Amino acid sequence: MATMTSKILYIKIDQNIEVFNTRVYMEDIAKLYSTDKKLVRELNHQLVKVIKTNQDVKYCFSIMKVIELIHKLHPEVEVVNLGETEFILSYNMPRKPQKIWEFVKIAFVAMVIFFGGALSIMTFNADASIQDIFDMMYRLVMGRTKDSWSVVEVGYSIGISIGIIVFFNHFSKIKITTDPTPIQIEMRKYENDINSALIQNASREGKIIDSDY
């Protein structure tokens, strides 16, 4: 056979890739698939970037750079991109886990949002004069004024607990459904926003690592 059929290489890259080594190989950033297993193995061990810095750094890459790199080695391969067109390579310095510092941070955040959550409910209750409304409801239903707390307040407190647990979809380790919790969803959205902002900034400043042509 004289004619050579071109091989197809499928490539998939996530939007944000975290690496901990200064030498970044193809297998660290991309998922490759081809019918030619040898080709995939060879490309996986291809060096993509050497990071020459001793601090945390983020690079914006274009898929073009990766395709260029592949074509330099195997010009006959046809690359099909199934992932992002631009992606972020974040290099994190390998550092010793600081257990105590992390514990302090978690305790701090936990305290702030614990009291913050308490405060938001209390400010709502005060804002909406919930006590007056309960007094009125009690008077309307029972036909007399109440002197201290009653069943309405008990019901309200239980309702608050149910509402919160249903909303957050879990209670400590016990999950109500297998869906991710609202904050997990919002966290992903937040991270996507950060990624796209980083890529757009890099693109505006012409800092995307692109093919040389």
Place this chain on the structure above:
Amino acid sequence: MIQIIKKTALFFMGLAGGVGVAAGIYAFIVMLQIIQRFSNRTGTAKYITFYEDCVMFGGILGNMVSVFEFPIPLGPVFLCFYGTCTGIFVGCLAIALAEVIDVIPAVSRRIGIRSGVPFLVLCIGLGKGIGAFYQLVIAR
């Protein structure tokens, strides 16, 4: 008998009200991405379910305190700590609210500010701090 029916009706009114209020307030907090921000800034995003537990218990206990008004005799150190924590939370809430409706980007675009946004943010922070101090300490 009629008393029990009335009391049951009241109980369910409270219950339904509580469910609605809780979902509403927490949807608001989640939408403003306060907890996400804290966990992202401190690099502790994997403890997010623990943070959710914290905000849940905070809400439940806070509501009980405000409805039943039971005493919390923990002294001035606790009050100071409580004030700092709630201050940080409300500060984030206020700025997040402004950010959701794009106040800072809109204003800086209208006036044509290209640099100095960090200074702008510092000024907002200081302004809020001084304003709160004046309202709560000096002008009372």
